[in-house]
Amino acid sequence: MFGYLWLLAACSPQSDNLAQRPVTSTFTIDVAPHYEQQTIKCDKRFVHKGQQWHIQQLAFFVSNMQYKMADSEEWQALSFVTSPWQTEHTALIWYATGCDSDVAQEAPDNKQGNTSLMLQSSEFEQAQAPVQMRFSLSVPFEYNHLNPLTQSSPLNNPSMFWSWRLGHKFLRLDINSKQMQKQWSFHLGSLGCQSQSSLRPPEQPCSQPNRFEITLNIDSQNQNSVLNFDLSALLENIDMARMSPCMFDLSEQASCALLLDNIQDKDIFSFAKRYHQPLIQVNKIEQALH
Amino acid sequence: MSKSSQVKSLQLFAICVLSIVLLLGCAKEGTKAYQWDLPEGFPLPQVPEDNPMTQAKVELGRALFYEPALSGNRAMACGTCHEPSKAFSDGKVRSSGSTGDTLTRNSLALVNIAYNSEFTWAHNGLSSIEQQMMIPLFNEQPVEMGISNNLPSVLKRFDTKDYRTLFKKAFGEEEPNIDKIVKAIASFVRSLTSFSSPFDDYAYRGKDNAINESQLRGLELFFSERFECFHCHGGFNFTQSSKHEFQPLDLQPFHNTGLYNEDGKGAFPERDRGLIDVTHQAQDMGRFRAPTLRNIELSAPYMHDGSIQTLDEVIDFYAAGGRGSGIKNPLKSQFVIGFRMNEQEKQDLLAFLLSLSDPSFGQKSDHHAPVNPPKVN
Numbered sequence: 120m121f122g123y124l125w126l127l128a129a130c131s132p133q134s135d136n137l138a139q140r141p142v143t144s145t146f147t148i149d150v151a152p153h154y155e156q157q158t159i160k161c162d163k164r165f166v167h168k169g170q171q172w173h174i175q176q177l178a179f180f181v182s183n184m185q186y187k188m189a190d191s192e193e194w195q196a197l198s199f200v201t202s203p204w205q206t207e208h209t210a211l212i213w214y215a216t217g218c219d220s221d222v223a224q225e226a227p228d229n230k231q232g233n234t235s236l237m238l239q240s241s242e243f244e245q246a247q248a249p250v251q252m253r254f255s256l257s258v259p260f261e262y263n264h265l266n267p268l269t270q271s272s273p274l275n276n277p278s279m280f281w282s283w284r285l286g287h288k289f290l291r292l293d294i295n296s297k298q299m300q301k302q303w304s305f306h307l308g309s310l311g312c313q314s315q316s317s318l319r320p321p322e323q324p325c326s327q328p329n330r331f332e333i334t335l336n337i338d339s340q341n342q343n344s345v346l347n348f349d350l351s352a353l354l355e356n357i358d359m360a361r362m363s364p365c366m367f368d369l370s371e372q373a374s375c376a377l378l379l380d381n382i383q384d385k386d387i388f389s390f391a392k393r394y395h396q397p398l399i400q401v402n403k404i405e406q407a408l409h
Numbered sequence: 410m411s412k413s414s415q416v417k418s419l420q421l422f423a424i425c426v427l428s429i430v431l432l433l434g435c436a437k438e439g440t441k442a443y444q445w446d447l448p449e450g451f452p453l454p455q456v457p458e459d460n461p462m463t464q465a466k467v468e469l470g471r472a473l474f475y476e477p478a479l480s481g482n483r484a485m486a487c488g489t490c491h492e493p494s495k496a497f498s499d500g501k502v503r504s505s506g507s508t509g510d511t512l513t514r515n516s517l518a519l520v521n522i523a524y525n526s527e528f529t530w531a532h533n534g535l536s537s538i539e540q541q542m543m544i545p546l547f548n549e550q551p552v553e554m555g556i557s558n559n560l561p562s563v564l565k566r567f568d569t570k571d572y573r574t575l576f577k578k579a580f581g582e583e584e585p586n587i588d589k590i591v592k593a594i595a596s597f598v599r600s601l602t603s604f605s606s607p608f609d610d611y612a613y614r615g616k617d618n619a620i621n622e623s624q625l626r627g628l629e630l631f632f633s634e635r636f637e638c639f640h641c642h643g644g645f646n647f648t649q650s651s652k653h654e655f656q657p658l659d660l661q662p663f664h665n666t667g668l669y670n671e672d673g674k675g676a677f678p679e680r681d682r683g684l685i686d687v688t689h690q691a692q693d694m695g696r697f698r699a700p701t702l703r704n705i706e707l708s709a710p711y712m713h714d715g716s717i718q719t720l721d722e723v724i725d726f727y728a729a730g731g732r733g734s735g736i737k738n739p740l741k742s743q744f745v746i747g748f749r750m751n752e753q754e755k756q757d758l759l760a761f762l763l764s765l766s767d768p769s770f771g772q773k774s775d776h777h778a779p780v781n782p783p784k785v786n
Binding site: 203204266267268269270271272273275276277278280281282293295297300302303304315316317318364366367 | 450451452611612613617625628629632634639640643644645649651655656657658662737739741742743
């Protein structure tokens, strides 16, 4: 972080008038998965329809993040600070690899996960508190179908990539139930993509892009919030014990349709307090002049 | 700027250029950067900072890799279990060590392991080839190269004029020691790259005719949700455990494929239980790393214990969702659920797997033992 800021400063032309430069704010938004009002941690199971489940992997892409002020109808773009988890335009939240461990673990360590979005804006800091934020639960089409080998991290992560034709898994949830000795998955991504083969990108947008735009209100009285991800809303009306997983195979259409409806209609994401955790601000980390 | 200032600037520039040329010309042979044999646009592997690749180290490592005097009793070299014609595996169910011990696992192919983020069949604590090499060199149960009680005598064997010259070129010092030996062999192994298969021509060089119709149908099956192959054999190396200059994340996937289920609760045979033997975590029972599928036709038999003889049988194994009681292994990966296929589909998938073979890989002269190996004592 500080190295990056130092680099910005080092690259600034010396003749600039510092006072006239826009202020760039860099800040993080913590992402907190929970089931109803229970924070999901590695040492916790969640109970869904009477069955205990462990998360093996929960990961999703966030892109096109924007905010809006109370006195404006215009959406202002935010960009991500580049890191192994983020390109300038797309970020990967990666939670809970190995959370099916029997050993209590407070949280996935840095080597294994990423549970925050690091953003920057030249105007966000100067503005009054934003009232809305929105983002896409996806990888943008223009980056979704490129050769992953030549893309930068995290868009070259093979476990989040289907193929050139279909592009990335926008969301990946793998869970298991030791009680039932059952594993279950939901992998979200674009469908109906036409190309010569799985290893050739589509030239036209896919017929079912499955990109969900999430718009969230921000309580101006309570800026101390995190981006909550509510697993219970995603899995509402889904009985994993009986219904097939959804990885967009033809036999899985029933569960897929319900899951897509849930993303569309339920409040899966929200800016709210962190459940059963100390409140953590949408943290301002540092400012830099450039 | 005045004319005299311009002349001075030009003189200064010329001196700088000349200095750089002279410095380059004076550079030791050992510091000559290694030229990776990679297709255009492919990312460079990550190389440990304390062991940068040089041509001299690769050449020394190549000689050491094929030198039986590196084993305690001179009975075997690294190359004994890693033959170029078999994609640097050995064709045996399980390999044997220098003293005759039978090892617990099938010899892994050494293809593009410069990109590996994990090493061996099941270990999440080895971050480099250099670390991994300590196992075959010093392992005592079972004995592999058998160096641990013979290190001084082994090192003396390399105290020859030929090897002193090679060590000097590679490290700037003539004295052989185990650190230099490990670094040199690791450099040679890192140089074993393979990107000239028909699949590479199709996928990365855009040659639409590089694979035939059957292989193309097999490709579609491989990347389908019905067959699920790509979930574990993903990425350009057909194993998800890859790192390179654009991919620094270490996400360590290991998988239980349902080979065994000794007690109905998921147990694998005591002789080799996979990642659990390293982590002691119950959920790691029977978990192994998905090996690369590049040149897979050359590295039979298959699986960590060599218990499946042919690719044909491997496809049947995954179609069945495991083997015997292993099909109901409660710890089995959710992606090994089995699938129905007709004979044509099976042949197409097999044809696709054969398209991952790089015919030039085992034939490159600089991958083979030196024709005139350096002398040892």
